[in-house]
Amino acid sequence: MMNVELDRLSSLPDDLINKILSFTYIKSVVQTSVLSSRWRFVWTSMPYLNFSTWGYSLLEFSNIVEHVLSGRNNEIDVYSIKLRFHDEATQVFFKRILEYAFSHNVQEMTIASCEEEIVDPCSFFKCRSFTLNSLTALQL
Template sequence: MNVEGDRLSNLPDDLIRKILSFIDVKHAIQTSALSSRWRYIWTSMPCIDFSSEGYYMLSNFSKFVTHLLPSRNNQIDVSSVKLTFHGNDGHAHGNDIHVPVKKLLDYAFSHNVQQLNISCLRVKNIEFPLSLFSSQSLKHLTLTGYSHGCKTRFPRPSTLRVVATR
């Protein structure tokens, strides 16, 4: 059988991006080694899934987030961001978490994120920036935490308007 190229590389870019949206961004980047055509597809994914799983230190995860965001295609809006922290009792500190959360949220809001899911698993303290409540594009927000003694702090804006839509 004479097949030019592989079947995956013959798929349309939009379909490849959709497939990649089901895995975390670290694994999506690893797919760039599959072929030269796949090299930059991850940079235009509208759905980004970040997970700190597999990072022993959250500071390494923070460096990953910091270096990844400028490599993304800034012309493409971010429709969905999923951020999952898997903290260890001895390694999850508020400052380690706050840096990637703030950078990722600032980036997502500047690229018109519509859906945001944040899960903090076994994380002791986390503080969310005020930008979480001032986004004009955000339509769906899910915050999840699974930890005894978890302290989630939200900033207190001087005015906060909650609008329910159908």
């Protein structure tokens, strides 16, 4: 008879799973959907979005972001977004992510970029759920 181990991670509450997954990039979180039927849609309710361009062309990264943003449950607010740009990012692309974040009541945002001019601080004042203490901008 074969020993079958219990899947202890899947039995955790969604809030705890989301917190654990918040420490990894969103592409890996989406990939968990193949683990089991329990994990199939976990990524769609993630309140923590962690994006990085590392290892992707801007087109590939753009496709990942579009897939995540269009597949998310729009009734779930976004608590935090982390953006790490290792290459150039267009203002249009960056604006798309900000608009999504603001329309989903983002509370915290961390932006790391090689470019100095990617963040327009004025755009953050358009979001009612956002405070000045909520923004962390890092230059790589």
